[in-house]
Amino acid sequence: MSETSPNLGLPLHILADLPWSFTEPAAADVGSFVEELRAWGDTIHVDVDERELQTRFPGTALNVKWAYWVREPSDGEWQQREAVVKIRCEERPSYAQVLFSVHAAVHSILSDQDHHFFEGLQLVQEAGDDDVPVYEMHLGS
Numbered sequence: 373m374s375e376t377s378p379n380l381g382l383p384l385h386i387l388a389d390l391p392w393s394f395t396e397p398a399a400a401d402v403g404s405f406v407e408e409l410r411a412w413g414d415t416i417h418v419d420v421d422e423r424e425l426q427t428r429f430p431g432t433a434l435n436v437k438w439a440y441w442v443r444e445p446s447d448g449e450w451q452q453r454e455a456v457v458k459i460r461c462e463e464r465p466s467y468a469q470v471l472f473s474v475h476a477a478v479h480s481i482l483s484d485q486d487h488h489f490f491e492g493l494q495l496v497q498e499a500g501d502d503d504v505p506v507y508e509m510h511l512g513s
Contacts, residue, residue, distance in 0.1 A: 380498050382430060382505050387467050388492030390425075391418045394482035394511075398475060405472045425468040432461045435500055436474055436493060438509040440481055455481075458504075474509065487511040 375384045391413050399405035406425060413420035436457040441450050457477040459470060471490070482488045491510035500506040 377495055377498055380430075380505070382495055382498060384495050386429075386493040386507065387424060387471060387490070388494075390420065390471070390490065390492070391416055392471070392475075392490040394475060394479055394485075394488045394490065396475075396479075398479050399472065402466075402469050402472045405475070406468050409468070409471075425466065427467050428464040429467065429470060430464065431505065432464055433504045434459050434470070435502070435504050435506045436470075436509050437496070437506060438478060438511065440485055440487070478509075482511070485511075486513045489513065 376382060377384060390409070392409060393412065396408060396412065399408050409425070410420050436459065437454060438457070439452050439454045441452055443449070444451055455478075457474050459465065459473045461469070465473070470493075489512040491512045493507040493509055495505060496508045497506040
């Protein structure tokens with residue numbers, strides 16, 4: 373069992389050991405996405421934890437914040453940008469559904485970034501501005 377926050381019992385980390393690259397094309401649905409996760413794991417010889425993918429998030433909403441870099445056309449300097457993926461579901465989403473939603477939202481930006489490898493989600497705030505838990509997405513290169 374993974375660690376949870378003391379107040380609301382939210383997972384502190386989600387899919388921290390799942391291998392994935394946001395350069396991969398977006399799947400049509402969650403089932404196809406899970407197949408792509410398995411294939412990616414096989415390619416790099418890393419097991420994909422199917423049970424963790426099917427774990428349900430304890431709520432129906434979460435925000436995932438993440439950062440990326442862009443070169444400013446005016447001066448050529450690299451600037452960090454931050455963005456948020458707002459996930460809202462009628463039922464508690466599986467972790468696979470959460471990552472599928474994140475992938476759909478970030479693929480067009482991260483597909484050409486140096487830091488495009490998924491390294492998990494970490495709880496940073498139990499209730500953000502809109503009273504929804506906030507997770508930070510970790511990315512690697």
